[in-house]
Amino acid sequence: MSARPKGVRPHFLHVAASATHQKRGLTPFLVLLLISAAASPQAQVSFERLVRAAQEPHNWLSYSGGYFSQRHSELTQVTPDNVKNLESAWLYQLNSREPTSTRFEVTPVVVDGIMYIVQPPNDIIALDAVTGRPYWMYAYNPSPQARPCCGRLNRGVAIHQDRLFMGTIDGHLIAVDAKTGKLLWDKTVVRPEAGYAFASAPLVIKDKVIMGPAGGEYGIRGFLAAFDVATGNEAWRFNLIPGPGEAGFETWQGDAWKTGGGSIWLTGSYDPELNLTYWGVGNPGPDWNGDNREGDNLYSNSVVALDADTGKLKWHFQFSPHDEFDYDAVQIPVLADSTWQGQPRKLMYFANRNGYFYVLDRATGKFLAGTPFVQVNWASGLDANGRPIRIAGKAPSAPPGTLIFPGNQGGTNWYSPSYSPRTGLFYIPTWANYSSLYVRDKVEYVEGRRFAGGGARPPVPGIRAGAFSWSKPEEGYGAVRAIDPQTGALKWEYKMSDLTWAGILTTATNVLFSGGNEGYFYALDARTGQLLWKTQLGSGIRSGPMTYSVNGRQHVSVAAGSALFTFKLRE
């Protein structure tokens, strides 16, 4: 029934053999490295291992699977031919003390057979990745002052050596022992009563753990900061909303910078050769009324490239200057070493909430191309520098508001895209035909209160209700859209009926995993978009799938509803 490779070693050799056909193939040395990694289980996760994460594909060492954030795996056991034989290996049901916390958005980290997840809001759990049985749980009690805008959730941990790192919804950064779950240190970084919170998985670079706070609907002043992995002491900080004397301060009016937003709620990327770390930055505050913040409002809705050692800004690119549509640029900056117009180039692919897909030179920040991947009616295009050409009158207004495409959740959002070096395609979790009525309102800043200045509503009230969908395709639908990053052209589309909050995973065998609000978890052929396999998980998927291998058996995991589901091929 099964054609699975037997045992650990043949499997890794299988990986190495298949990878020799790829652009970033494995050298014989790395094959040896893989085998030696397998021979020393539960080794500490060094920075060098994080840099070479793609070369130990049996593990999933960080939120996006590697510093390039491609959410792409070199594992090859699951193929387009056998993916139909996936079956449930185990599932882990949340046992949260907060039964109303149903936003389970974690991407697990897996290291040598141990899986680390975060149960909402902030409990770290170590599981046996083969059976799903927990080893330990670190239970964290957030302050009652926590007021995360969009759910008491957490998207995952980061690991360095034997330490796990997690940001909490009440603004702490903590480190626990990966073997025992014992607390190592706990730093109060920001004030939850002012609306600051941590939602995303941190990023470890060298001996630092990097993250920034969410809170863009509360008039926070966002930043990115690096903390020493051993002590938690702050090593550097970069203000995402510049203050007096800092470059970019001139893009703010009066005191608006003090409440300028610029939040972080998704993990950044890193290029070890350039030593630059890249992060997508959230909306300016207040969200829907820019009257009192004339100017471009840097570095809101930008991607920033920072020196990983010092936090100094190398470059920035702002996708949506002076935004009034809540178009946070909090998406995954995906890095790819590819060619551009025939020349090898260090690229960044960025599918933005504002509806455009961008290609940037990640060494310099130079804009190379930008094309809409969904219907856009707020801009007529991008100029030579990538700045949107705004259309007069397309701005939030008095009720009933202005109809804008894409709507408030954007053409895409925090759900991870994937880039496959194998197909050369970029895959976007897409909200197609989707619009909102944007309403502008007055707002005054009061600490800890929402600072939004309006709102956005669906043009058809009551169009969606959790498990139920009554929408017409012209009212918006979810899709996986495969884009040729060289041209921006749509190669194929896989349509759902309802919208999607699910990320995308691709593998070296051209299998693509994703899902949507309908509760299906499915596999597509990454080359064509053809449906290969599906299973119903009983609740919408609000997480990015990942894959790992233990004892030579490839597993695929995804969080949906209030459970983590793990699949492997039928034996």
Next chain:
Amino acid sequence: MLALLFLAGLVPGAFAQAPPGAPPVNGEQLYMENCAECHGPEGDAVPDVDLGHGRFRRATTDPELIGIVLRGIPNTAMPPSNFSEAQAAAIVRFLRDKASRAALTAGSVENGRVIFQGKGNCTSCHRVNGVGARLGPDLSEVGRLRHSTDIERAIVDPDFIIVPSNRFIRLVTRDGAAVTGRLLNQDAFTVQLLDSKEQLRSIARSDLRELTFIDKSPMPSYRDKLSRQELTDLVSFLVSLQSGGTQ
């Protein structure tokens, strides 16, 4: 009548008492800016809670509600706030007014019931407390769920707003059979509906030749079929349907 009450200032407004010299506190504005993201513009987005119709899970009195607005509910998605007491009270008053407007009636409930069951022939599509057809929306609790003005408009202009959960579709299967009914749910692979014979059907999209949303409501307009008084009586009857009692 409703309009007269408003004009006479008899309906408590959404504006709370403010200290002298301070601008009035607008409960609706505060609600829309701070609460609607989670609770929805109509207050019914959280399961088992319908703020606009007085349906709460953990509170009954105004002080209890104000306490929740101020302090949140620990370990739930309901966060604490930095509202002043007056602002929290304004939000609660706005929600109370919204609920009381929905319950205002002016006509004869009994006459309305007779029209509903007789001249209006409403039970040929609608069900109330276990009596009538199931194809149209069940109206057993419509007085709690809809404002009186919305009910009246739905009777005279049924096409004005068709709530998405009440949409009708027409399907043609591969073998040529046509099926019409109320859309209950759908996904990329299947469609669920209550067909015109009140059968629950789940049909694979791969078995369909055609799926059409019926944009016009199957309900006729009663604009010229009922007198003004009959219409008011009918609305009053429907508004009286609050509890959804069982048969």
